[in-house]
Amino acid sequence: MSNQRDAKKYLHLHVSKKLVAGATFVALLLASQAVAAGQGEGLSGKQVVDAVCANCHATGIEGAPKIGDRQAWKPRAAQGLTSLTQHALQGLRKMPPHGGSPGLGDPEIKRAITYMVNQSGGSWIEPVAVGNAFRERSGEQIVNAQCIKCHEKGVDGAPRIGDIAAWAPRYAHGMDFLVRSAIKGHGAMPPRGGMADLTDAEMRVAALYMFNKGVVPTGNASVAQATTPPSKEDWNHKIIEGMDVYMGVVSAESIRGMQPNEGKEKSMHGGIPRGKGYYHINISLLDRQTGVEIKDAKIDLSVEDPVMGEQMKQLDPISFNRATSYGNYFRMPDRYPYRITAQIVRGGQSHVAKAKFDYRPE
Incomplete structure (x- = not known):
């Protein structure tokens, strides 16, 4: 009797496992067939992952980054969605093209990748469904x-x-x-x-x-105070004689490396300087009482350091999208602090207001 009970128990467990495995296989097969037939276009990232990607990524077999493993996904997420999608479409190491499901297209793969990244510490927004793929968001x-x-x-x-x-x-x-x-x-x-x-x-x-959101329409001064100026100064913000003075600094090397061959930036201030150690310094002015930009100022800017002495240049007005600021290029080749002084004369006035900043190139 004991042997008979054991046999029945074995048969029950064996058949149950077969049924579970069979049901799982059928579910995956149906999902894969839906994708292959073009019915997967509306599948969410989770649905694609559950149907296809989880076969490897749920456990991390064959070196696949395991879903939920933040350290494994962090360097991959840093590559961006476009790069990861290309890897999945073309196949990478032991991962076959399209994750082994030829019916998967770009949108499905992007949503699946986004889902796995988000389950592993990311905060990406899942791409829109195919029907809305080319409907750009505002x-x-x-x-x-x-x-x-x-x-x-x-x-x-x-x-x-x-x-x-x-x-x-x-x-x-x-x-x-x-x-x-x-x-x-x-x-x-x-x-x-x-x-x-x-x-x-x-x-x-x-x-x-x-x-x-902060641009004041011409002739509409009532909107001018929509943006409340900060009450405290910062390394790049000084409050001087009724003005908020803001300074921005960007290396010429960065501008040169990121700009196309043509455009406003290439000819601005006579062109981007050659060589290293040059920086574009930009000054923006706001009337502190009204919040309106000051567009008619004259600004002479000096950059002082203990080795090269003082550089002095007049800043050129720069207009973009109804906003006006003032800028020019200066050389700051070393990593020690520079004293930057903006000498500001507002339109119709002769008084010089001075805003002083300390800046150390990184």
Whole structure:
């Protein structure tokens, strides 16, 4: 009797395992067939992962980064969605092309990758369904979905939405420079602002939206105080004689490396200087009482250091998208502190106001 009970128990377990395995296989097969037949276009990232990717990524077999393993996914996520999608489409090491499911296209793979990254510490936004793939999001939609997390309150030095004085130095180098900088990521901001599926055009409209929120329409002074100026000074912000004075500094090498051969930046101030150690210094001015840009000032700027002595240049007015700032190139080849002094004369006045900054090139 004992042997008979054991035999029945074995048969029950063996058949149960077969049934479970068979059911799992059928589920995967149906999902894969749906993808192959073009029915997978509306599948979410989770659905694609469960049907295909989890076969390896759930356990990390054959060196596949395991879902949930932050350390394994971190360097991969840093490559961006485009690079990871290419790897999946072409195949990489022991992973076959399209993850072994030929019916998977770019949108499905992108959503699956985004899902796995997010399950492993990321915060990417899952790409839209195929039917909406070419329906670009508005600047407001993008900002409200992601950018607002840092740019609303200026977290980690991010320019606040609508703070034209903080945005003006960045725009002074041109829209292409600003967009390329955001695509690559800089400072505390990850590539593409942490939204891996953002197109270059969407990056552009998001940046314009954040800047334009603070632009005062001509003749509408009542809106001028929508952006409240900061009450405290900072290394790049001085309050002097009724003015908020903002300084922005970008290396000429960075501008040269990121700019196309043609454009405003190439000819600005006589062209980008050759050689190392040059920086573009930009000054933006706001009337502290009204919040309106000061567009008719004359600014002479000096850069002092104990070795080279003093450099003095007049800053050129720079206009972009209804915003005006002032800038020029200066040489600061060493890593010690420089004293930068902006001598400002407002239009129709003769009095010189001086704003002093200390800056050490990184």
